[in-house]
Amino acid sequence: MPPSNRQPAIFAKFLGKEILGEWGRLLFSLIDAFHRTGITIELFDNLPAQDLGKYGPLVFSLENVSSTARDPVDTGNLIYLFDREDATIGKRRWRKKVRVAFDVYRPYLFESPVIMPYPVHPAHARPELSSRIERCRSMPKSMSIFFAGDTEGYTRNRIHYPEEKMTRLQIVDAIQRRLTDRLLPVRTTAELDQAISGNAIGRFVLAAPKTLRIEPGAWLETIARASFFLCPPGYVMPMCHNITEAMAVGTIPITNYPEWLDPHLTHLENCIVFRNESDLIEKLESALAMPDAQVAAMRRRVIDYYERHLTANCFVERVLSHRDSDVTVLMITDANVAANERSLSGRSILIRGTTGSGRTKWLDMLRLFASRRTQMPF
Numbered sequence: 001m002p003p004s005n006r007q008p009a010i011f012a013k014f015l016g017k018e019i020l021g022e023w024g025r026l027l028f029s030l031i032d033a034f035h036r037t038g039i040t041i042e043l044f045d046n047l048p049a050q051d052l053g054k055y056g057p058l059v060f061s062l063e064n065v066s067s068t069a070r071d072p073v074d075t076g077n078l079i080y081l082f083d084r085e086d087a088t089i090g091k092r093r094w095r096k097k098v099r100v101a102f103d104v105y106r107p108y109l110f111e112s113p114v115i116m117p118y119p120v121h122p123a124h125a126r127p128e129l130s131s132r133i134e135r136c137r138s139m140p141k142s143m144s145i146f147f148a149g150d151t152e153g154y155t156r157n158r159i160h161y162p163e164e165k166m167t168r169l170q171i172v173d174a175i176q177r178r179l180t181d182r183l184l185p186v187r188t189t190a191e192l193d194q195a196i197s198g199n200a201i202g203r204f205v206l207a208a209p210k211t212l213r214i215e216p217g218a219w220l221e222t223i224a225r226a227s228f229f230l231c232p233p234g235y236v237m238p239m240c241h242n243i244t245e246a247m248a249v250g251t252i253p254i255t256n257y258p259e260w261l262d263p264h265l266t267h268l269e270n271c272i273v274f275r276n277e278s279d280l281i282e283k284l285e286s287a288l289a290m291p292d293a294q295v296a297a298m299r300r301r302v303i304d305y306y307e308r309h310l311t312a313n314c315f316v317e318r319v320l321s322h323r324d325s326d327v328t329v330l331m332i333t334d335a336n337v338a339a340n341e342r343s344l345s346g347r348s349i350l351i352r353g354t355t356g357s358g359r360t361k362w363l364d365m366l367r368l369f370a371s372r373r374t375q376m377p378f
Helices: 022-035 056-061 129-137 168-178 189-197 216-223 241-248 277-288 292-310 312-320 334-339 357-375
Strands: 009-013 040-044 065-068 078-082 096-101 143-147 183-186 200-207 226-231 252-255 326-330
Touching (some): 143 277, 200 277, 241 292
Parallel strands (some): 009 040, 078 096
16 A cells, blocks of 8 residues: 555654764754754654753654654554664554664665755754744844854864864964964954954854854854854764754855865855865965955855755755665764774765765666565576
């Protein structure tokens, strides 16, 4: 019997611990993505409250999310969302089965997993997020380049492919040493407000990490006032919420990990890419001198990229429209990167990406070859 065309609902049951990592950010971001498309979600009540961290409990504040102590009986129109399959219900007929996994370093040669876009931070994932983003996109630009964020402890590079990455601390130190004539350090909220109101076009506004903390309620609005935002690597892995947040409001990212997004970002199309210290300074100077028309065109492409690839709607659509009834969703996590830091290669699904038509055709050929081999009479 074909699945119903009615709007599906989700039954989520997690048996592992990795989904509870990062203070509950992973659990919340996953559930929130489906919630934002209007899907009703029942979350099985087996997750210890003490393991949900700071952000995990936020799932229960979402309007169409509830908890349940019972497995469903009629599963034909339900999506089963899980990390490890429950043997008691896994073999039933489901509308679709969505397995959550975390090893983005594997090749997945005979699968077509969906890499979940790295989300905005849970602190910003409120019901009004979409309207807030729209307002931010219309804000006038008053800073050319901006960066605010922690640097303490951001000293270890775990990524060695396709090349060594500068760490966040190395990047900020290089800017402070070599971009002094264009640098505008701000130490307090008052100094930042003055920089914004005083028109810091042609300047790199650098917030002092130890003395200036931008509140979540003002974060998107602040980065929206810059044409470019510096997006250095995070604490454990390159991916950081700020690259998604910058692109959401139409601020062009300056980064050294364009290949970590799916599809990969492209230099001078939807980002500025740098590789080493000298290249960093050269790219910053070119961004500061970039003509307004070129900046505006890049900004439009950044917003287009965000709408086509990073929103909850586009992620959920890729999952629901997937040609396979059993789908793997991959989440990029600190724990997986830390455990496999030497395993990243050109064969890894993260680097190859999943949305390119060339890869799809290549996988189809491999599957067809494998299918024919199993049918050969020997």
